[in-house]
Amino acid sequence: MTATTTDSRLPPGSRRRRLLAGLYRRSRLQVLLLLAPPVGWFGVVYLGSLALLLVTAFWTFDSATGRVVQHWTLDNFRQLVEQPAFRTIAVRTLIFATAVTVVDALIAFPIAYYMAQVAGPRTRAILFMLCLLPLWASYLVRVYAWRVILAPNGPLDWALQRFGLGPAGLYPSELGAGIVFAYLWLPYMILPLYAGLERVPRSLLEASADLGARNAGTFRRIVLPLVLPALAAGSIFTFSLTLGDYITPGLVSNNQFIGNVVFEQQGVSGNLPLAAAFALVPVGIMAIYLFVARRLGAFEAL
Amino acid sequence: MTRWLLRGATAAVIAFLYTPITIIALYAFNAERIQVWPIRQFSAQWFGSAWDNPSVRDALALSIQVGLLSSVIAVLLGSLAAFAVHRFRFFGREVFSLALVLPIALPGIVTGLALNASARTAGISFSTFTIVLGHATFCIVVVYNNVVARLRRTSRNIEEASMDLGADTWQTFRYITFPVIRTAVLAGGLLAFALSFDEIVVTTFTAGTQETIPIWIFNHLRQANQRPIVNVVALILILLSTIPVYLASRLTTETGTAGRT
Numbered sequence: 001m002t003a004t005t006t007d008s009r010l011p012p013g014s015r016r017r018r019l020l021a022g023l024y025r026r027s028r029l030q031v032l033l034l035l036a037p038p039v040g041w042f043g044v045v046y047l048g049s050l051a052l053l054l055v056t057a058f059w060t061f062d063s064a065t066g067r068v069v070q071h072w073t074l075d076n077f078r079q080l081v082e083q084p085a086f087r088t089i090a091v092r093t094l095i096f097a098t099a100v101t102v103v104d105a106l107i108a109f110p111i112a113y114y115m116a117q118v119a120g121p122r123t124r125a126i127l128f129m130l131c132l133l134p135l136w137a138s139y140l141v142r143v144y145a146w147r148v149i150l151a152p153n154g155p156l157d158w159a160l161q162r163f164g165l166g167p168a169g170l171y172p173s174e175l176g177a178g179i180v181f182a183y184l185w186l187p188y189m190i191l192p193l194y195a196g197l198e199r200v201p202r203s204l205l206e207a208s209a210d211l212g213a214r215n216a217g218t219f220r221r222i223v224l225p226l227v228l229p230a231l232a233a234g235s236i237f238t239f240s241l242t243l244g245d246y247i248t249p250g251l252v253s254n255n256q257f258i259g260n261v262v263f264e265q266q267g268v269s270g271n272l273p274l275a276a277a278f279a280l281v282p283v284g285i286m287a288i289y290l291f292v293a294r295r296l297g298a299f300e301a302l
Numbered sequence: 303m304t305r306w307l308l309r310g311a312t313a314a315v316i317a318f319l320y321t322p323i324t325i326i327a328l329y330a331f332n333a334e335r336i337q338v339w340p341i342r343q344f345s346a347q348w349f350g351s352a353w354d355n356p357s358v359r360d361a362l363a364l365s366i367q368v369g370l371l372s373s374v375i376a377v378l379l380g381s382l383a384a385f386a387v388h389r390f391r392f393f394g395r396e397v398f399s400l401a402l403v404l405p406i407a408l409p410g411i412v413t414g415l416a417l418n419a420s421a422r423t424a425g426i427s428f429s430t431f432t433i434v435l436g437h438a439t440f441c442i443v444v445v446y447n448n449v450v451a452r453l454r455r456t457s458r459n460i461e462e463a464s465m466d467l468g469a470d471t472w473q474t475f476r477y478i479t480f481p482v483i484r485t486a487v488l489a490g491g492l493l494a495f496a497l498s499f500d501e502i503v504v505t506t507f508t509a510g511t512q513e514t515i516p517i518w519i520f521n522h523l524r525q526a527n528q529r530p531i532v533n534v535v536a537l538i539l540i541l542l543s544t545i546p547v548y549l550a551s552r553l554t555t556e557t558g559t560a561g562r563t
Contacts, residue, residue, distance in 0.1 A: 016470070016472070017470050020470045020471040020472055021470065021471075023471065024471050027390060030390070031386055031390045031392050034382050034383075034385050034386040034389075034390075035382070035383070035386045035392070035398075037378065037379055037382055038379040038380070038382050038383040038386070038402075038442065039398070041375075041379055041438075041439070041442075042379075042401060042402070042439070042442070045417075045435055045439055046401075046404070046405060046413075046416075046417075046439050047401065048420060049416035049417050049419065049420040050404075050412075050416045052416065052419050052420045052423060053412070053415060053416040053419050053420075056419050056423075068422075107315060107318075108315075110307075110308050110311035110312065110315075111308075111311060111312045111315040111316075113308060114308040114309065114311070114312045115312070118305060118308055118309075119312075127312065127316070129551070130316055130319070130320075131316075131319070132547075132551075133544055133547065133548075134319045134320070134323065136496055136500070136543055136544050136547040137323055137540045137543065137544050138500045138516070138536070138539045138540050138543050139500060139502065140500070140502050140516045140519055140520060140539070141323075141326060141519070141536040141537075141539055141540050142322055142323065144326070144519065144523050144532070144536060145322035145323065145325055145326045145536075146322055147523070148325065148326065148329065148337065149321075149322060149325060151337075153338070153339070154339055155325055155339045158339045158340065183318065183319075183322070186315070186318075186319065187319070190315075215304065236407075240407065240408070240409055241409070243409055244408070244409015244410055244411045244412065244503075245409070245410075245503075246411060246503070247502060247503065247520070251523075258411075259409070259411045259503075262411050262415060263411065263506070263507075266415060266418060266419075266507070272418075272419055272422065275415055276415060276419060279409075279411055279412050279415045279416075282409050282411075282412065283408065283409075283412055286407075286408065286409070
């Protein structure tokens with residue numbers, strides 16, 4: 001092989017060899033060398049930024065000068081709790097995240113079940129790829145596509161008209177934003193659910209049927225408990241992604257979500273501390289959510 | 303009976319997933335300036351207009367530049383992280399592998415605002431550099447996942463055999479380990495590029511006034527007279543962010559590793 005021809009010139013006791021052999025024996029040094037670049041990058045760029053975000057939420061915004069003053073305060077959080085507009089937005093975001101999660105679970109279940117338990121291996125592979133690809137096919141374009149579909153006299157109204165129905169009037173609307181969210185995150189629910197259902201032994205379903213359980217009974221008593229971790233895993237994505245989105249509500253509805261306020265506060269108003277405080281709300285909610293999901297075994301199902 | 307219902311539901315979901323994408327693809331070939339459905343006349347003329355549009359070209363150049371830089375950084379750091387986590391036990395190993403996932407597990411506004419806050423506090427002005435800083439950070443994990451998955455499936459016996467036969471650490475890496483993980487690294491790099499190319503939320507916080515392709519679309523989609531070009535750019539964005547994924551999944555064969563997380 002080329003390996004031996006190019007490197008046989010090196011005598012066994014060459015400096016490089018001695019160096020490498022020394023390194024090989026010092027596994028601590030090896031880990032250090034391997035870890036230094038990624039940990040350095042991550043520690044400085046990302047974790048440092050997150051820490052700063054946390055700190056910024058306790059700083060003061062001077063509206064007269066438009067500057068951030070490093071003066072410690074709880075005012076930003078007080079504003080979030082006391083101003084009804086912020087409360088409404090936080091609650092709306094939370095309700096949407098929950099509703100989208102439930103709807104996606106309901107839509108995802110039949111196709112995930114079909115893929116895992118009914119389809120042959122070829123169909124299964126094709127369906128898997130078909131569910132995976134939309135995740136990568138530009139998030140923004142898919143939102144934009146829905147804006148086009150829901151627009152007055154757009155494809156949706158045209159289709160409704162053919163059935164003799166009036167215009168849907170979904171653009172702009174809260175329901176429209178909900179539909180787009182459910183659409184965007186659906187594959188994130190299908191894929192873990194499919195993985196979970198695939199692990200349900202078919203013999204268990206047959207045994208349940210043999211023992212006289214109807215489909216509904218088998219579903220409730222056998223299938224559901226077994227796929228609960230997968231369901232929790234999928235819900236982490238649908239829930240978290242809805243919580244933090246601000247593009248979709250802005251493009252399809254006239255309502256604000258947490259993300260819209262965060263973006264506006266840091267951009268137009270320049271009130272970074274308030275934006276930081278509001279951005280911590282989804283982080284807090286997700287921390288609680290992840291804690292519960294871990295209890296349900298979601299992390300093993302990912 | 304149930305079987306047919308399931309089949310119908312499956313077909314309906316697939317149709318639901320692909321209808322919006324198809325409609326945008328069709329609109330890119332709409333001959334008219336106004337957007338009416340159904341499309342009355344087809345033409346490819348807007349592709350030429352999009353190509354001649356200087357702001358589209360600038361955005362495309364920036365997106366490609368950012369995508370390449372971010373994926374190169376992600377490939378280097380992600381592979382190093384994968385080797386460290388797979389080969390060694392060290393203090394904080396679990397925390398480290400969990401932290402790598404954070405940038406894509408936490409909502410995009412959190413990552414975006416955090417980077418925005420630190421750039422402002424450090425007095426760094428927003429530029430291509432800050433965009434790359436953000437993109438590389440959330441791209442590391444896709445490379446890491448691909449390489450770690452490959453390392454887990456590879457037996458260390460062949461490396462030990464190589465060392466027993468007299469190869470040093472570098473030679474073993476160069477002629478044994480690297481060829482084994484090469485396709486996984488490449489697949490990770492392709493996915494990182496696709497992720498970077500398509501990203502908008504974090505980018506809106508780190509780009510300042512610069513426009514990547516997604517930001518260009520976002521800034522122009524409300525303008526009725528720009529619609530035809532927006533549709534064309536949208537179709538190109540879809541293609542440029544899915545083709546790398548298709549290639550990556552061919553490289554790794556095991557479709558599971560092409561997942562977004």
